[in-house]
């Protein structure tokens with residue numbers, strides 16, 4: 001399978017690392033359908049992964065007053081890419097975000113399903129949700145929503161590295177995505193040209209306290225932090241808008257025979273590998 005990846009960033013390159021010669025990462029910035037079509041014609045892929053997007057620097061708070069750039073990168077660019085893929089007759093797997101859901105779902109188990117409507121207020125999440133709303137109507141597009149990536153490879157976008165540098169951490173519980181499992185799921189979705197929305201999160205939920213407990217046990221026994229509530233993140237001036245915390249039900253992957261490891265099993269394995277990778281640095 002020849003895969004063309006748009007988005008020369010953290011996740012695009014993590015996928016390329018694993019997929020090797022099967023994949024090419026485009027370095028092009030897409031501002032029109034033709035920009036995307038030029039790349040598709042040049043590389044002649046069988047399938048396309050959209051791992052491009054605007055997350056803001058240093059974080060999504062940047063998007064709150066850079067609305068046009070955020071809309072262009074997270075809503076318009078995916079639509080342009082979907083148009084180009086339709087013209088070229090190529091399947092597109094678009095990376096969405098589970099951060100379009102805030103709080104508990106209306107379901108008894110409190111978990112959000114793939115077909116549930118998002119309820120985001122922040123600009124970043126609204127733009128991601130807008131792309132999902134329209135792209136999910138297309139017959140050649142799949143949408144893979146991830147949440148809080150956890151990786152054995154140290155990186156700025158890795159939740160382990162992020163939390164380890166915060167002096168104050170919010171005491172919350174969430175669905176999360178283990179990167180090794182995600183890369184394997186993406187490959188399977190691309191192979192199957194699976195359409196519709198997929199929650200690419202490991203079964204179960206994880207508390208930040210569990211992650212930091214394993215970090216202390218396996219990576220840095222001297223690590224300390226202060227625990228605060230999600231509300232205190234904003235009232236203490238550490239973020240402009242409250243962050244999304246939620247549980248995602250990953251129901252559609254099973255329909256395609258795709259599984260992910262339970263989160264606690266994958267988490268320990270990942271932090272063990274992360275500790276080894278840190279020692280080797």
Ligand SMILES: NC(=O)c1ccc[n+]([C@@H]2O[C@H](COP(=O)([O-])OP(=O)(O)OC[C@H]3O[C@@H](n4cnc5c(N)ncnc54)[C@H](OP(=O)(O)O)[C@@H]3O)[C@@H](O)[C@H]2O)c1
Pocket residue numbers: 006007008009010011012028029030031050051052053054055072073077095096097098128146147148149157
């Ligand atoms: N990492 C997470 O925590 C997370 C969670 C949920 C969902 N996601 C989604 O996953 C995707 C990848 O995230 P990531 O962590 O890999 O982000 P990243 O490291 O910031 O990479 C995104 C890449 O997209 C590029 N890009 C932006 N606009 C573009 C355009 N118009 N055309 C082509 N490339 C463009 C950026 O280039 P420049 O830097 O040069 O602008 C950057 O290289 C994003 O859609 C994000 O919303 C990520």
